[in-house]
Amino acid sequence: MSFLWTAHRFAGGALALDVANSVVLRFDPGRRIDRFADAAAMDTFAAAANLYGAERERFGPLLPAPPENHKSLLALREAIDRHFRKQVQDDARPDLLADLLETIAAVLRRTKNDHDHVALDVATAHSALSLVTNPEPDRLKICPNCEWLFFDRSRNRSRTWCDMAVCGNRTKAKRHYRRNKEGVQP
Template sequence: MTFTWTAHRFAGGALALDVANSVILRFDPARRIDRFADAPALDAFPAAANRFCAESTRFGALLPVAERNRARLLTLREATDRHFRAQVGAKQRPDLMADLLEAIASILRGSGNGETAIALDTATAHSALSLAANPEPDRLKICPNCGWLFLDRSRNRSRTWCDMAVCGNRSKARRHYHRSKEEAQE
């Protein structure tokens, strides 16, 4: 089955969150899918991020991650996910912040190539560092439908789902189905 990166896959509002969200159904071992485990999907991610990511203009054209740096990107992805999920839960975890900063430092130490284009791993490290340095805990949320992390940029901070067109509609359809089923049983 061929996988295509679509705009919905970039609903996080920041590149670091979009990278963290590359694991589908993270907490369901039976259905969990790691989109970066497939090398062609990982290689296609930067081009899709150039089109769909909220931070696409910040970094310019993203390049694929060099094969030797893929493990560091995955370490950063997992550290980003753990740290920001704890932050949503209002848990101050210095150990998770330390893990995130170590993962960022590991990538940034090896990124001094002087090229004008930036690789996905380096851009993700910059994005995660910006999120950590300028925390907006009331804007960082977890989608109740899919479990993805996202930034709520709505004026009144009332956004519930990562993507209204996908998760919002699924949630509303589920509620309607259960409501209709209950009414039919009465």
């Protein structure tokens, strides 16, 4: 299945969150889509992150994760989602943090040093470590529309949606439709 990565897919504000958000409708088993189920999509994600990712300057040109590391990248993605989702929900659990750190360590142990290029799995591990040590954990949020994780970089920490142009507009359109259907005027 061919898939095009767009700027909206990188609304998380951190590479680790964008990787975690590669599962669409995560909690709807009937409609859940794993964008990394296809290895080719996982590889094109790295190229798209070079264009749209919030941390593209930090890591330089990202390379796809080597095929032998795809499984560990998927394990890292799931550990990132579990830990940070619980943290945002004020249900931080030491076991999930330990699991995330162990998964990060496993990815980094397999790293071959290449100072000019960083593979997607390694960059994701470093991004997750930055989020773990972030002094402002309240900037991590969950979009009320799509349930993606995102890092609120707004000055006053008032960002509500992962992407105003997509999720914000959808939410506002639903609200408008509901008001008109019920005959309620604003």
